[in-house]
Amino acid sequence: MSKGRLTTDLIDAGVAAENRGDGAEAERLFREAVRTNSGSAPAHMNLGIALHAKGDVSGAAAAHLEAVRLDPSSAHARYNLALALIGADDLAGAEQSFHLAIRLKPDFPEALVGLAEVLESKGLDEDALKALETAVSQRPHYAGALFNLAVLLRKMGRLDEAEASLRGVPEEHPDAANVMTALAATLRDQGRVEEAVSALRSAVDRAPRSGVAQSELLFTQGYSDSISAESLFAEHLWAGCRAEAESGPWCAEFTNSQLRDRVINVGYLSGDFGGTAVSLFTEFLFERHRRDRVKVYAYSSTPHPDANTARFVAKADAWRDMRFETDKTVATAIVADQIDVLVDLTGHTSHRRIGVLAGRAAPVQMTWLGYINTTGLTRVDYRITDPVADPPGMTERFHTEQLLRMPHSQWCFRPPPEARDVVVMREEALREFTFGSFNQSAKVTAATVALWGKALRAANGTRLRVIGIPKGRATERLSGMLLEQQIDPSRFDIVERASLGRYYEEYRCVDACLDTTPYSGGTTTCDAFWMGVPVITLTGDRSMSRSAGSLLTSLGRPDLVARTPEEFASIATRLASGQKWSTSDRLDLRGRMAASPLMDETGFTDALEGLYRTAWGAWCDRRKGY
Numbered sequence: 001m002s003k004g005r006l007t008t009d010l011i012d013a014g015v016a017a018e019n020r021g022d023g024a025e026a027e028r029l030f031r032e033a034v035r036t037n038s039g040s041a042p043a044h045m046n047l048g049i050a051l052h053a054k055g056d057v058s059g060a061a062a063a064h065l066e067a068v069r070l071d072p073s074s075a076h077a078r079y080n081l082a083l084a085l086i087g088a089d090d091l092a093g094a095e096q097s098f099h100l101a102i103r104l105k106p107d108f109p110e111a112l113v114g115l116a117e118v119l120e121s122k123g124l125d126e127d128a129l130k131a132l133e134t135a136v137s138q139r140p141h142y143a144g145a146l147f148n149l150a151v152l153l154r155k156m157g158r159l160d161e162a163e164a165s166l167r168g169v170p171e172e173h174p175d176a177a178n179v180m181t182a183l184a185a186t187l188r189d190q191g192r193v194e195e196a197v198s199a200l201r202s203a204v205d206r207a208p209r210s211g212v213a214q215s216e217l218l219f220t221q222g223y224s225d226s227i228s229a230e231s232l233f234a235e236h237l238w239a240g241c242r243a244e245a246e247s248g249p250w251c252a253e254f255t256n257s258q259l260r261d262r263v264i265n266v267g268y269l270s271g272d273f274g275g276t277a278v279s280l281f282t283e284f285l286f287e288r289h290r291r292d293r294v295k296v297y298a299y300s301s302t303p304h305p306d307a308n309t310a311r312f313v314a315k316a317d318a319w320r321d322m323r324f325e326t327d328k329t330v331a332t333a334i335v336a337d338q339i340d341v342l343v344d345l346t347g348h349t350s351h352r353r354i355g356v357l358a359g360r361a362a363p364v365q366m367t368w369l370g371y372i373n374t375t376g377l378t379r380v381d382y383r384i385t386d387p388v389a390d391p392p393g394m395t396e397r398f399h400t401e402q403l404l405r406m407p408h409s410q411w412c413f414r415p416p417p418e419a420r421d422v423v424v425m426r427e428e429a430l431r432e433f434t435f436g437s438f439n440q441s442a443k444v445t446a447a448t449v450a451l452w453g454k455a456l457r458a459a460n461g462t463r464l465r466v467i468g469i470p471k472g473r474a475t476e477r478l479s480g481m482l483l484e485q486q487i488d489p490s491r492f493d494i495v496e497r498a499s500l501g502r503y504y505e506e507y508r509c510v511d512a513c514l515d516t517t518p519y520s521g522g523t524t525t526c527d528a529f530w531m532g533v534p535v536i537t538l539t540g541d542r543s544m545s546r547s548a549g550s551l552l553t554s555l556g557r558p559d560l561v562a563r564t565p566e567e568f569a570s571i572a573t574r575l576a577s578g579q580k581w582s583t584s585d586r587l588d589l590r591g592r593m594a595a596s597p598l599m600d601e602t603g604f605t606d607a608l609e610g611l612y613r614t615a616w617g618a619w620c621d622r623r624k625g626y
Helices: 003-019 023-036 041-053 057-070 075-087 091-104 109-121 125-138 143-155 159-167 176-189 193-206 211-221 229-246 283-288 307-315 327-336 354-358 426-430 446-458 473-484 500-509 523-530 547-555 565-577 583-594 601-623
Strands: 264-270 294-300 318-321 341-344 364-367 382-385 402-405 434-437 463-467 492-495 512-514 535-538
Touching (some): 003 041, 023 041, 041 075, 075 091, 075 109, 091 109, 125 143, 159 176, 193 211, 211 229, 283 294, 283 307, 294 307, 341 601, 434 500, 446 565, 473 492, 512 565, 523 535, 535 547
Parallel strands (some): 264 341, 294 318, 341 364, 364 382, 382 402, 463 492, 512 535
């Protein structure tokens, strides 16, 4: 048999092995093909594909480089090289290789999708969009291109187009559950929460073992005004039982030293160590922790590290970049580091690590901040909260965790530099008293708009300015609901959210903010206080509906916390009947916030460390049989 024929037979046999899932045999056959004919570009290329599949990106890149050297005109060799270079974190090399592949083969939608991924990672969203649109034009039913296009359009705030792209993915697509999950996120961003819940139930039905779809369902139901607190807890409990049955245990027995008063290792587990709201409430901890009491470890699943991430890296005692790792690998690292107290900052939100918690990766596990609800996991021992968000005896029955309460609020806020000086613009003196809302569309439920409508009808001569609502169906939906509440269109403005700087500028245009229900405001409430704007809230029967109430109480303004819709409208009327807030009024509110527990970083850190120490001591006592 000729060398060429033997090489072809070995490659064909390797491909057949790949198709039946035998990666090791495929690699062996491709290596034999390379030994038989080292000048065969297809042999090197197939070996590279096999190596990449098993995670050997450096070996894959070397094999594809040799394939390109042997056949510089092969678009597929350059495409596969680009994929390997992405895995090796050589984005510049990957971009160049994708461009060369497309130059050799202009009709190459797979390469265009890969190029778009690299361009987006560099912040070149418009260029990435063009590449994806070209890929879809070349292959209209290409599920991968349609999916990536939708994700990018959603990121860019073009939600109607994102929805259309996702609905264009063929129903028989094997990854339909992920498509339904992405569709649900897009619907949620438009404020269409019940439709999002329906889509997620479909995703869970299609992929019952998908932790992502299940967590997204729990997260999205938190925005719904049609689910009771009891039913929401039952959903979390069911999901938690399932997650614990499928995870770990990661450690048969923890060998951590049981000395109560030693320096304890605290691990923070998060996908939000970056330019996110969570970072506003956590970065100071990495500075303020007393290193004679606590050693700070960070386990980051942050998908796109940025300059904000770099600050966390510099302030942690140990940093673990785990964004590409499995839950098992993350848990193994936590166990190896002998973390005493693991604090989850993500819960069921994006970039979650529920599997790490479900298998218990540390002796003491807590959840805090990023998800204002139970995890549903019995292996998460505590949830950190406060006496207003979770009054003793009120919400314990909705938690699998024991509630640990901070002395004041569970939040401590460090304003970003974009939050500029408090100033009332000159032309504001001529306008009517203006209520505002800065919460995302998902929080603007029918119950919320009914509450706002009651306030606006009671407070004659006032206006409403809603900031952060995407154009298209989201704006149309909100406008329609306000009209149903008999609010004349001349009395409200709906504004699309722009840059962070513009977001803070908008606070200068409102006199008071109206909170949402059943999901209350957190970060936006703190932003309002810092920009000198009071917030009116209605407390509810669950933790997430009492966030703004907690913040207002810590600020010393419980008079803005309503217990009924009627009281909410009465407070709104009272504020609107007074003089509009001047610059000095706003400065007074900012000063009040700066002097409150909401910005006492040292006091907050000491109290938090006290909770960690209490929980750690309880574990030590249990181990000693006390």
